[in-house]
Amino acid sequence: MGYEPTSEELRHLRRCVELAKEALEADDEPFGSVLVSGDGKVLAEDRNRVAGGDHTRHPEFELARWAAENMTPEERAKATVYTSGEHCPMCAAAHGWVGLGRIVYVASSAQLAQWLVEWDVPPPPVRTLPVNEVAPGVRVAGPVPALVDEVRALHRRLHRPLHSPPHSPPHPGA
Template identity: 60%
Template sequence: MPQLTETDLLHLARCVELAEEALADGDEPVGSLLLSSGGEVLFEDRNRVKDGDQTRHPELAIALWAVRELSPEERAASTVDTSGEHCPMCAAAHAWVGLGRIVYASSSAQLSAWCEGWGLPPAPVVALPIGTVAPFTPTAGPAPQFEERLKALQAISRGVTP
């Protein structure tokens, strides 16, 4: 798997800040950015599932925005940075609209292991790696620098002690 660059880490730090904002607002802690081929932040969002619509993930919002606002070439040259690896729904949307590289701070395998370790029931959707759902999408992650911070955010959101 490709190494994360210093620029990737800076953008991931913003994603973690967005995850913290989501948690502070009563949502699940996930934040994401869409970057142009030149590294400009085009769109950012955070989880908005607290009102019961479990599809309001920032990665899906990015895919929907990108298909309205960007050409297919711009989408293919873009990067999505996110605090947590895409779920299968978001990975599929990402691939279907032709977005480029995905960079993530924590993996779905990490989140699954944390939840299992806390004795929580499994999620209603299997946590598949991006490469299983969207095998032609380049990815980079996880970023060990953010693991403990993200694990703590996930624990708080689930009402457990890490």
């Protein structure tokens, strides 16, 4: 089960995955988000920037802050946030408080939580929750099966170094 995005939505979601990859290549956690106006114009985009120690530097939170400073309440309500992963509770709350419209995500928080369990990664300090448990009035669409494997692979790359067995020395005579 999942959400089948329109071609325009898929374009924005692909950009989110590109931003997540940029974050990973910058030694950060792979998350990326794009804010799109009600008439389809890309207004802002960002990637995760938590590697510096400020764990509130999630792209969804940054876009909510940008929207609060640069958009009217009416414009915010008509906007859509596209994102590589479903909002965490902090970002869902910011989204709700700012009054942004719909969220479309590639991978759900439940999927991410399951991947972390599969890879034996310790849980994050804040429990993952679906957006609507934090902000019940927000319209949400996802996950997007066409892109989930790409997002999973990015998270796997992030966590592989922590859990890879050490390299074995070559066999004698090899």
